[in-house]
Amino acid sequence: MRDAILIKGLSKYYNGFLALDNLSLKVRENENVALLGPNGAGKTTTLKLLCGLLHPSSGAAYINGTNVMEERERAISNVGAILETPEFYPFFTPDEALSYLGKLRGMRERELGHRIREVLKLVGLQKWANIRIEKFSRGMKQRLALAQALLHDPPILILDEPSLGLDPRGMVEIRDILKEARKKKTILFASHLLTEITQICRKVAIIDHGKLRFYDNISQLKKKYRSLERAYLRLTEGAI
Amino acid sequence: MSEFDKLKIVTRYELLKQLRRKRFYGGLAITVLAVVLTIGLYQGLDLPRHMRIPDQLINQYGAEIFAIFVTSMGALAVLAAVFFAGDAIAGEFEGKTGYILFPNPVKRITIVVGKYLACFIATAAIILVAYLISAGALLVFYGQVPSGIVGSLAIALVLACFMISMAFAFSSVLKGSMGATIATLLTYMVVFSVISMSLSYAGYNPWFMPDRAGDSMTATYGIPFENVFGGMMGGGRMTSGVMQASQDPTLGFFVLLAWAVVLFNVSVWVAKRREMI
Numbered sequence: 001m002r003d004a005i006l007i008k009g010l011s012k013y014y015n016g017f018l019a020l021d022n023l024s025l026k027v028r029e030n031e032n033v034a035l036l037g038p039n040g041a042g043k044t045t046t047l048k049l050l051c052g053l054l055h056p057s058s059g060a061a062y063i064n065g066t067n068v069m070e071e072r073e074r075a076i077s078n079v080g081a082i083l084e085t086p087e088f089y090p091f092f093t094p095d096e097a098l099s100y101l102g103k104l105r106g107m108r109e110r111e112l113g114h115r116i117r118e119v120l121k122l123v124g125l126q127k128w129a130n131i132r133i134e135k136f137s138r139g140m141k142q143r144l145a146l147a148q149a150l151l152h153d154p155p156i157l158i159l160d161e162p163s164l165g166l167d168p169r170g171m172v173e174i175r176d177i178l179k180e181a182r183k184k185k186t187i188l189f190a191s192h193l194l195t196e197i198t199q200i201c202r203k204v205a206i207i208d209h210g211k212l213r214f215y216d217n218i219s220q221l222k223k224k225y226r227s228l229e230r231a232y233l234r235l236t237e238g239a240i
Numbered sequence: 241m242s243e244f245d246k247l248k249i250v251t252r253y254e255l256l257k258q259l260r261r262k263r264f265y266g267g268l269a270i271t272v273l274a275v276v277l278t279i280g281l282y283q284g285l286d287l288p289r290h291m292r293i294p295d296q297l298i299n300q301y302g303a304e305i306f307a308i309f310v311t312s313m314g315a316l317a318v319l320a321a322v323f324f325a326g327d328a329i330a331g332e333f334e335g336k337t338g339y340i341l342f343p344n345p346v347k348r349i350t351i352v353v354g355k356y357l358a359c360f361i362a363t364a365a366i367i368l369v370a371y372l373i374s375a376g377a378l379l380v381f382y383g384q385v386p387s388g389i390v391g392s393l394a395i396a397l398v399l400a401c402f403m404i405s406m407a408f409a410f411s412s413v414l415k416g417s418m419g420a421t422i423a424t425l426l427t428y429m430v431v432f433s434v435i436s437m438s439l440s441y442a443g444y445n446p447w448f449m450p451d452r453a454g455d456s457m458t459a460t461y462g463i464p465f466e467n468v469f470g471g472m473m474g475g476g477r478m479t480s481g482v483m484q485a486s487q488d489p490t491l492g493f494f495v496l497l498a499w500a501v502v503l504f505n506v507s508v509w510v511a512k513r514r515e516m517i
Binding site: 014052053055073081083085087088089091096097103106148 | 241246249250253256257260261335336337338339340341342343344345346347513515516517
């Protein structure tokens, strides 16, 4: 199996502050990996670098063998992403927002219409397809963010806390969608929710202060530390 | 899919975004109101006589003098461009919409150009409405539309390009949309005016300043400015800088175009490098 995501010695400074310190990580095709770490550990920075939203201070990242820093558009065409707490243009409806993004991703008009209905149904927004997004709650926008990430059926999903802002029902529904998606896709996602991580991913990468502290199967981690929670607390000791 | 196809998509949806906003209709309403009020006041108060323009010149250049007044009001629509363009780039970062737009297989330059075209089309639409009303009024009151109105429209459009470029440059550098909008307006209305005025008083011709180049939209009608408007200034002379800048609309057009191109390139250069932190 080839590497869907390959991170080689990636470092990132923000005005002299080292947010990511020589991080290296491999995610193979169809693997599901959780990025776990305290606030400010470097999880979001890693995902943003992978999507080409930041320029690394050193190192490189590859998606399906394509260097993100050198051929960003080609690399990113294989990815569906949710980063931070995304916002949509408030004057658009979900139908228009997804049409815009689908067309930019090269989807044809006929398949796009069908696919938009499909993903909106999947995230439970089919009745809201033609309502302006300015009327949406945080949770509804998060559902729409997942819909846009899945829209072009990308082989790789990069998700930053995908269930943020959702009510308990929404969290369960999103988790079910990701459980289904993991059968055919590579997923790299950052989360603070340990139960979510154990339900969706087989592997976990724990990072702290920009450094990789542990990267292996969750079962191995549990064997060593007895639980994911204990492992997290031990491996991120002293973190604020 | 080619980048040109993507550019068409970005432009189309950015234009849709502009047309859905209240500020487009607000800009249109204010411009129409300003033009209609100018027409009404000019005709109702018989302004040329109050401005001490000699009767002989009023008879000779009546339509042209009226055109200068109404089209100058219509050209105020270029200020609407600042409100369309101020948040074009900064808004993606400030409003976090960039987290959805940027992780797509489309070059940053394509996004910026698409946004620029959408802002220009929205502004041009308002300018065209203003000029159409002006042309209609000219036909009603004078039975003719001076050919100089075409040149005036061309300069108004290139002035809009310049304003959008300057707003884009500020929008690509500054964090907030409001800051970019205010910075653009202050630079054009205060900073450039102070520089141009200072240069004029010092005896230099500020032909290269965008505010003076913009003034040349009133010089496309081929009327002798100093004779027609000299009376307005009391002493029979206008500020030398205004006179000099008003003399050559072609030069004004290319000065504005050069500023627009340079500032637009600055905005693209910065926007391409800006990180979504």
